[in-house]
Amino acid sequence: MTYLNTIIIDGLSFAIPLFIMAIGGIYCERSGVTNLAIEGLQGMGAFVGALAATLVSGMFAADSQAPMFIAMAFSFLGGGLYAVLHAVLCVKFKANQVISGVVINILATALTTFLTSEISTALFGAASNRFRLTTSIRLTVPGLSEIPVLGAIFTNIYPFELAIILVALVAWYVLYKTPFGMHLRACGDNPHAVDAAGVEVSRVRFIAVMISGALSGLGGICFAYSISVQFSSAIYMGYGYLAIAALIFGNWQIMPTLWACLIFGFARSGGFALTQVMELPSAFTDLFMTLPYIVTLFLLIFFSKSNRAPRALGEIYDKGKR
């Protein structure tokens, strides 16, 4: 029973940040821009957020939750601003979107590692490869958490999970219900139609890439809080790529992508629980942590046939061409 609870609690706290990163990817790719940069965007976002939290932590009590929310806000901004690089390269200069994405990932790893050590030297007088973060509180809903099995959903919730669900709702609303969302999705199918309708394709795509960065950054800082309570280069665990896999299984739609993220989340926490049930040495933990990726591989085999990418995905839009 306790294992089941752990699986649900840990699964959700992993799936939800993954979900918001995947939504970011959906925004980018539905506008027609390939996004392999989620990994780098979430890392850079998390770095900016963790830095902000470190800088302001002195102003608050040791157990204050305020630095975490400040960190989330800054991760959102940091990811969005770093994504400008991808937008400028892909939309303005019409560079190859795959290469741009890979470069952004490599650059993010190098920059954040370097800056973390430099800045911590400047701040604390000693070089360190991490920013320590405050431990997040966990919320448990009285009553609902008493329900057998499902009660675990309402137990030990990170506050960021709630924040992300709120952001996800807004993202869903904007993508499917507003004129901007309509233009965005149209850009990924036939940019010529959008152009003919008098809407600027490059502007829509530019904003979409920035939103993608902001949401990825938000996901990144949440991983920093939930998994390690610090920011270090361990943030680059490949969760950005997992988010890409999730949005592909989700067929570039928000609701199906949520299910894909939950499957990944439970596969991960289930694998972890399994090592404990079987009382395996800790070396096996790493092996079992690969479960989400193995699940990915199998899902790919079954789902790739029915999948339909946005028609204009990766296509550089040239106004002059008819």
Added chain:
Amino acid sequence: MADEYIVEMRHITKRFPGIVANDDISLGIKKGEIFALLGENGAGKSTLMSMLFGMYEPDEGEIYIRGKREHIASPNYATKLNIGMVHQHFKLVSNYTIAENIILGIEPKRRLGIFPVVDLKSTNEKVAQLSRQYGLEVDPKAKIEDINVSTQQRVEILKMLYREAEILIFDEPTAVLTPQEIDFLLQIIRGLRDGGKTIILITHKLEEIKQVADRCAILNRGKLIDILDVATTSTQTMANLMVGREVDFVVDKAPAHFGKEVLRVEHLTVKNRDNFPVVKDVSFSVRAGEIFAIAGVSGNGQVEIADAVAGMAQVAEGSIVLNGTDITHMDVRGRTDLGISYIPEDRQHMGLVLDFSLEDNLALKTYYKEPFCRKGILQHEAFSQYGERLIAEYDIRSGQGKDTVVRSMSGGNQQKAIVAREIELASPLMIFVQPTRGLDIGAIENIHRQILVERDKGRAILLISLELDEIMGLADTIGVIFSGELLKIAPADTLTTNEVGQFMMGVKQNEAS
């Protein structure tokens, strides 16, 4: 004068690199008429109308709308002037509904609590009402990817009407439609005119003009030839004006000596990617020493015939026999070895590897054989010798001889290189598709002479060209294709240019004679 015309174009000139697409064209279009623009491919019709719709700006000349001079810098501005255009290639979002496509860019909004949302419900109603009003029945909630081409076209028309367009431009609207759909469309166009709209119809089909248009401007090579009253002008006269230009060059041609049959195509049907038949039940044969030319307006299936024979397109039905061997489903290399030379329409994409050297390109079809390849190793010396010989024999001019990167060569010399390579194969069948497209006079004459030399050597030649002069000058036998069907096959000396031109327009046999 300004009051008489809703659209007036004065002395419009538009140049693109190398060509004058529109040369000093002046015309006026009256409110509430159907005005047709007639001309062959490349005559400048679409360019002229693209300027009216704001896609290009004229280099010289002025455009007046409702008597007022306008600089139409973008399609957006054209829309503001109540000008709408149905493009040849539709601009629709395939995973959106009809209604969503129609409102794209000008979405009506309503409030859901405090949140503004796109108002699809009222849109569906408005679209349904609009479609009833103009007799363009559509289901506003159907997705574009689920509806056929003719319905997609209705969506494009509704898009214009939703934006309250008064001047409607149709660019080759019937090219993708079946005869029944064409009748229906022409009826709609007439209805729109009767409702007070001004219609501009770009087409090269005479019958359609005769059926619906009030007046018709004829363009030829960027120049305005004449503006005619359709009711008092015969299709014959229009065809004469459109194709009846001086034949620039007379080719010296020896009498033909036909040998045995080399190529036999029977009941050939080829389908395009949308599974639509573009070549329909075509049969013909080509003998040794014969130039069999297929004449037709671009896009009527002639290129697909050449591709099917060369092995570049899949055959849906029918058979292709070369010298007694059925090659219907043979691969390209097999056909090359059996004896087909192919000069493709698009020399830069299909004919050459642009970043390879000239000598490599010249050996592109033989590199895997002796002496170019021995025991799996390429023999550089053989490439060089072969290249140098062909360059001298065929007078291929380039900056650095055999080592020149082909991309840097002129179009005429690129074509010479392909022709040299294909002639050297000494194949019994040679296919030339648009062999002189984009070449200057000298290069054209050179290619024509070579085609005739090969014919006199006893090769069977399948020539596909959009240039009627070229076909009349070279062909021994002419097949005229229209809408995927060979309407007429006859010895060249029994046909006049005008007759061929009429068949190309799809005019029926009994009308022509």
